Amino acid sequence: MRCPRMTTDSKTSSLFLFFMLLFSTVAISQTSTTESSTDAFPANAYQNSGNSRSEWQCKHGYRKQGEGCIAVAIPANAFLDSNGVDWQCQWGYLRSDNNCEQLVAPDNAYIIQTVQGAEWVCNRGYVASGNVCSKIAIPTNAHLVESSYGDGWACDKPYRNNGGACLLVSPPANAYLTSDSYGAGWECHRGYKKDDDNCLAVAVPDNAYLDSVGYQWQCERGYQRDLNSCAPIIIPEYGFLGTLGRSWDCQRGYRKVSRNCVAVEVPENAHINRIGNNWECNGGFRKESGSCVVAQSR
Secondary structure (H helix, E strand, C coil), X not given: CCCCCCCHHHHHHHHHHHHHHHHHHHXXXXXXXXXXXXXXXXXXXEECCCCCCCCEEXXXXXXXXXXXXXXXXXXXXXXXXCCCCCEEEXXXXXXXXXXXXXXXXXXXXXXXXECCEEEEEECCCEEEECCEEEECCCCCCEEECCCCCCCCEEECCCEEEECCEEEECCCCCCEEECCCCCCCCEEECCCEEEECCEEEECCCCCCEEECCCCCCXXXXXXXXXECCEEEECCCCCCEEECCCCCCEEECCCEEXXXXXXXXXXXXXXXXXXXXXXXXXXXXCEEEECCEEEECCXX
């Protein structure tokens, strides 16, 4: 007996029923997963991207408290900060516990906003003294300066602060005024040196010159200092003037003995050392009592 063949309509109906059953199963599974995922963290929270379901963060404008998220309480004259978990006072207000109090600047002051909040600063020409801005008393021959320390003023040039007054600085002959706020207010010209309140000429001996500081001298090359003069450097035979020109050295193969250059006596199986003022043994020899003997192998 032959089994009846399925018609095209019957095949289509069977496939339709199969896919409907499969879709229902997937949908139920996803719904179950979503519900279990949602139940893993509290209201006004979300799952951290890429982390496990147990890790969550509160939404912007909420903060963690225990196992839940509560709304950030923002007082009057404040706004939510960029992180969304705290608040900041508006411009001109200062945080005080859980409130924002308006900052009132005293006379002759203005308000600025800093990282710590609002604060007031005295106008130019005034200085903070407690909770008020007092006018800076500027003496004669002085001017205001922008500084967070000191008196708020400085003496004009050529005056110098002396006990709160600006006194005239009178440089002596062969001197010039300086802009330094310390010292005498003047310096001697090059070739002169200070002597109390005067500038005396530097006595430069023969064969000498002023050094870079301008109030001391150095001997020229080939001369050396001898008290207050420059004496020529006497170079012995087999000697030469040193690199700096203030002393002498012996030629290679000679060494200094008092004020002379004496030849280095090189024994057999030896040679002049690298420096050139002594000798050392050749390879395979060792020094012993002023000579070079065969080095015995160990």
